[in-house]
Amino acid sequence: MNEKKNGNETKTDATKSRIPTGVIVTVFFLVTVTAIVVIFFNFLISVDDPESEKIYDKYYVMIVPEQDSSFWSEVYESARKAGEDRSVYVEQLGRSILRRYSREDQIRIAVAESVDGIIVTADESEEMRELIGLATESRIPVVTLVSDCPSSDRCSFVGINNYNIGREYGEKIIEVAKTKKSAGDTVKVAVLVDSYSEEAGQNILCMGIQETVENGVKMDLTDSRKVDITLVPIDDSNPFSTQEGVRELIVGQESAEPDIIVCLSETETTSAYQVIVDYNKVGVISILGYHDSPAILNAIDRNVIEATISIDTDQLGSTCVWALNEYSELGYTSQYFTADSLMIDSSNVSEYLKEVPNEG
Amino acid sequence: MKVDGFFRRVSIKNKMIGISLLANVIILVVNVILMFGINNLSDRMDMVYKDNLFLEELMDSIGRVQDNMTEYLNTKNSDVLTEYYRSEQEFRDLYEQLDDEISSLPFARMERNIKRMCGEYIDEVLLTIEYKRGRNVEKYRVRYENATRIYDYIESAIYSLNNEQFAENSGNYTKLLSAFRRFEMTSNLVLAAVIIGNIIVVTRLTLAVIRPLQNLTEKAGEVGRGNFDIPPLRVVNDDEVGVVTEAFNQMTVSIRDYIDRLRESSAAERRLRENELLMQAHLKEAQLKYLQAQINPHFLFNTLNAGAQLAMMEGADKTNGYIEHVANFFRYNVKKGAEIVTIREEVELIDNYIYILNVRFSGDIKYEKKLDESVLDTPMPSMILQPIVENCVNHGIREMLGEGCIKLEVCRIDDIVVVSISDNGKGLSQETINDILNGSLKPDPKSSGGGIGLDNVIARLRLYTGESDPVSITSEGEGKGTRFDIYLDV
Secondary structure, eight states: OOOOOOOOHHHHHHHHHHTTHHHHHHHHHHHHHHHHHHHHHHHHHHHSOOOOOOEESEEEEEEOSSTTSHHHHHHHHHHHHHHHTTTEEEEEHHHHOSSOOOHHHHHHHHHHTTOSEEEEOOOSOHHHHHHHHHHHHTTOOEEEEESOOTTSOOSEEEEEOHHHHHHHHHHHHHHHHTTSSOTTSEEEEEEEEETTOOOHHHHHHHHHHHHHHHHHHHTTTTSSOEEEEEEEEEOOSSTTHHHHHHHHHHHSTTOOOOSEEEOOSHHHHHHHHHHHHHTTOBTTBEEEEESOOHHHHHHHHTTSSOEEEEEOHHHHHHHHHHHHHHHHHHSOOOSEEEEOEEEEETTTHHHHHHHOTTTO | OHHHHHHHHSOHHHHHHHHHHHHHHHHHHHHHHHHHHHHHHHHHHHHHHHHHHHHHHHHHHHHHHHHHHHHHHHHOOHHHHHHHHHHHHHHHHHHHTSOOSEESSHHHHHHHHHHHHHHHHHHHHHHHHHHHHTTOHHHHHHHHHHHHHHHHHHHHHHHHHHHHHHHHHHHHHHHHHHHHHHHHHHHHHHHHHHHHHHHHHHHHHHHHHHHHHHHHHHHHHHHHTTOOOOOOOOOOOSSHHHHHHHHHHHHHHHHHHHHHHHHHHHHHHHHHHHHHHHHHHHHHHHHHHHHHHSSOHHHHHHHHHHHHHHHHHTTOHHHHHHHHHHHHHHHHHHHHTTSEEEHHHHHHHHHHHHHHHHHHTTSOEEEEEEEOGGGTTOEEESSSHHHHHHHIIIIIITTSSSOEEEEEEEEEETTEEEEEEEEOSSOOOHHHHHHHHHTOOOOOTTSOTTSOOHHHHHHHHHHHHOOSOSEEEEEOSTTSOEEEEEEEEO
């Protein structure tokens, strides 16, 4: 811009300052509108629920006791993950309803909700058989988990080889019994079982323990100690009753004063462990636990718990979903699945502790 | 700079409209967006408890269905049955609205479960009613139990969902409220910023429009105070102000031109008037001198006429001629003193004058004339040739020995009439000639101071012709005579 030199200062100023006016106006306008739009949409985004909805094709429910325990949480988690890949939503039914319903009621609810599949920790009661029948009648396949109801119409059972577990427990009992009392004495073993133990699995497990121990005693593997195995029913029908039952067994007035306690659930294991620590019975009473939760593994590491049975929870959960899927697709599936199990004691606990460093 | 160019081309009216439109549109846009946000928020706030209200309604509805069914089972009253169907339809309408997707969102999933259970429940209730009507006591009892159980489940599920939703919604409400406060704050800030920005932009734009006008006003004031000598204003915009500025520039230029022209013409007029005055002054001087010299010309003419008649009566023709010539000479002087005359008249005067002199000095002066008749009527000021001839006689011929000769010649060269008077007297030095032409020659105290001086003659000729050199004087040196040339326009 060739400005004539005419000495007119104001005009020059005016010209200089006017050049950007149009640009300033445009820029101002654009900046304002952009800023507002950006602020506004940021706001909308911040208000909107970031959780995006995913729609599934199928809906399975899992009905298990003690759903908050780490064992069942792990099982559920693996089932949920297995379902996720096949557009199946697996839900723990008890979680969504505030009221605590019995296992039977939960099955009725699941049927009323017309879900696409039920995974349930069954027993061999008549009611359970009828309920599974009711579900099957409503074209809802049922998979029993861990404990079976073989006489029912369930499509499959996913469980543990209880007899093997019983044998492992038995071997461990013999091993531990050698360190208890002196030769010729009777070592008392208390096996904690469900109070209404109508389920065959536990019985098989107990049978495994008994057979193994009897054989061991016969072969004098216990250094001429006798082993007395008692099945102690623990009432787990009410909340908190498990802990009370375990306490009663160990320090109660009618206590049988067992030398070895075999727990068949995670809750029983942690309860027993806590009672032993609280009443200073560490070393006096040995615990054979169930499941490999971090707390239990730590207790083994500290020699409070002698050993525990680790069940492959991943296998349990995912197999349930897999079985249900297969059944709904093909109309049949294998009647029987077993998950792997493993005995963890102080000799190999470090390996498993490493796997859960954060939770330890 | 496209925008800027556009801005320059738009008229002030449109600029002003544009500025106010722009400012208002920005504020409007901001307001609309802010209002939209606020509306959106308040809608969400309303939505928060809508779900809870709906669940309450659903609960009431299923309660009525259950009550009506129970009542019917108790009484088998047909009014109750009608009431039951009504409540059942109402309940169906309600639960049909529930979500039916297996969603990852727990609420949606719970809704789906409730919906399915409601369907199941209604089926059971219908069967119950059916069996009751068919008096199938056993079956309707079982169905009633089933229905009641499912009713219980539904109630529990709705209660759970309601509770969960309420907790979630309360959280949402708090979140919304704080978001709302934040939004309010931000929007106030944005609004304030926009208003400030608007003020700046409007001020700038208005100044851009007004500034050329201010410049114009300033310059107009300067011109009003009389200073026309200002540089032209630059035309920045092609708007009304631009047009006025251009007109103003033209006006100042025109005014300047006009003033210049006025100044020139007044100077010319002044010069003319000065000439006239000078001419009159010289003439007055000449006349005065003659009046001083010829005390009473009328008396003199009469006297001379009387003398001429006397001479005629006595038969003295020469004397008569002489006196007549003298009388003519003086009459001319008196009569024509102030007028423009013709060359012919002036020549006649010279004739008279030479005649008188020759009588006075007994034919000493030889007089030769060579006249171009066609130019003798050319006008010229009076009393020009006689003083020159007088000068030739007095200073040229009288002081020489031998016969003096005066030559008068009138001829035309192109558009110029040249009147030449030459003598064969003693001549003039160049210095004297220059002095005469400059008018700086001192009159000779010895000479008779009665006549009109050459300076007067030359000055009057200059005034008359408007030329600076209407007369040329040439002398070829001592004793070789002098020649006066007068140049006149035809």
